[in-house]
Amino acid sequence: MTAEPGLTVTHRRYVPHAHAHYGGSLVDGAYSLGLFGDVATELCVRADGDEGLFAGYSDVEFLAPLRAGDVVEATATLTRVGTRSRGVRFEARVVCRAAPERGPSAADVLDPPIVITRATGTVVVPAAQ
Template structure:
């Protein structure tokens, strides 16, 4: 019998400020997306278990495309497995809007097709339900 928490999907959106750019071309380091994964995973734990939980590990992280200052990221976590205290999550960060400095200082556009920037599989843990 499958757990009703499996399949739960939580999505956040966040504008990437220019203050977070660390590299040429206004690139943002990969840790930025991992921080957003932590935020969305926290909401998953609150929704599934009434506790913020803790991020325990990543079993896979793939940096697939650059994230730049001025992007709007859509970050999603989907619960794929529920253990007694652990939850396995599939995580994805997609660029849904991108700044267009070539068209003007504050120009930006909604992308017709989101760009998958980072994917990961992670495990969160929550307190023992028997306590």
């Protein structure tokens, strides 16, 4: 396995109503960060054959709300390859959103998706053997 900048991994997940913590069915911003941890893990496995460890974020932007009933997509892209560290760019987008005004199970596909969170961070993997 060779870690190469540009490698991208994407996960999608339905956001259950149990995760709404605030009025208007809003979900806390940490939910996106949890998704980023999951997608970074797969990125490390694909790039280095190891789950790696998340070292930290250098930048996080919360751009729009995440709501219960959304389908959210989280993407991690490898941007930098060091000896043991890897730079990663993250983006979370809402690709489907509930439309309760039309009915209890109504929803819409969003085209274009709504970018809700962007971040950059660093993961660390074991030294190559």
